[in-house]
Amino acid sequence: MKFALAQINSTTTVPDNLEKVRTYTGEAAESGARFIVFPEATMSAFGSGLRTIAEEHAESWRAALQDLAAETGITIIVGEFAATADKVINLLGVYAPTGERREYAKIHLYDAFGFKESDTVEAGEDPLVIDIDDETIGLALCYDIRFPKLFAELSRRGARLAVVAASWGAGERKVEQWEILARARALDSNMFIAALGQADPEVTGVDVPKKGPTGVGHSLVSDPLGKVLHSLDGAERLEIVDLDLNAADSAAEAVPVLANAKLGY
Template sequence: MSVALVQHASGLEPEDNRRLLGELTPGDVALVVLPEAFARDFGPPGSDVSGYAEPVDGPFGREVARVAGDRSTTVVAGMFELSADRDRPYNTLVVRGAATADYRKVHLYDSFGYRESDRLTAGPVEAVTVPLAGFTLGLMTCYDLRFPEQARALVDAGADVLVVPAAWVAGERKVEHWRTLVRARAIENTAYVVAVGQPGPRYSGHSMVVDPLGDVLVEAGEESAVLRATLDPSVLVEARRTNPSLLNRRR
């Protein structure tokens, strides 16, 4: 399965970000992944983003679907979705194209001095997976990466590719944490990980694809970039034969 990782910053104007979907989405790959909060950036820390929340079939979701259809691909991108609490929307991933799903971020970023839960509502604790091109995608968002039990729940639900859009805030040790955690989730689950972040300087960049034995297939720096990689099912099969750690579990 061919994938494209679009490491590009979203801005504060939703209309501009919708336009970028068409400009940045390639049409010669099976899966295109854009970052968390691509419909509209978070803004200054602690900002009220409720005024930018939409239903998943609102302007942003419809544009993701349109672009995916026009390019004959599947697109994953982040947005703020209306919830029952109108002041605290969901942080949601929409998947549109040959596959369709919605994932509401479970673990809110109440860490490193931030309080995402003050402005957003946590999604239900469930494993959201979707089949695509012979693989099964498992959806996570940014801070979810720090919770290995969520990745394992996705793999137990059949995922063999973990897709992780992010807006990984820059700072001391943050790139090292990101790279270590992305590789760890791949190695411990013998799964591909497709992790796409927003670029610097505010965020950490370093979008990457890691294979089921922990090899980095492609990695960006801090600047805007579009990366490509190919996920090979035979590599997945061989990795799980060589390291059958999922089968060897005793808990």
């Protein structure tokens, strides 16, 4: 399966972010990718006024993404937001060329390292797998990557690849944790893991809000045995990935961790 990972920095200016999505999606389509993944918070970087941004831009954003998917012929998976009465929902929107749209709402909110996402974000409840070219793919957002049971569930629903879109918070050893967690989720779920984060604004020079998780880069793809197949630095970049997902079946046969699991795992 051939797909693209767009490691970018978004800002709080939605039209600029949309233009970046258009550019990278066009390049991915030209490469022959069947889908492209953008990071968490692509519609708008985390910062103050996020609910107002979602209220003002969600409808036009979705219409533009549906048109773009139809024009380019590939599925677009992108971090976005929707407004509720007093909060927002942190979403991965999935836009198919057919015009179908699905969404995954982030289940595990980032109440950690002094940040409290649940103050402004409403949690989702349901895991989601999608089908692209008859292949089942699991979806996750950022802090979800610390929770193995979610990935076990995605694998049990038939996914051989899970995509994690993030806007990973910077800090001591945070890049190391990100890389370890992505490889661990591959190992304990018999899946490929494509872990895509926002680029590092300290490297790209993109003007992002000074507080909140705004990305560290270092996106990677791990095979089901924890081997890193693709690894990025902190810069903005489009990475084209081509995987033989049958390797997930071989890994499950060799190390059947889900079949052997106890204690409700």
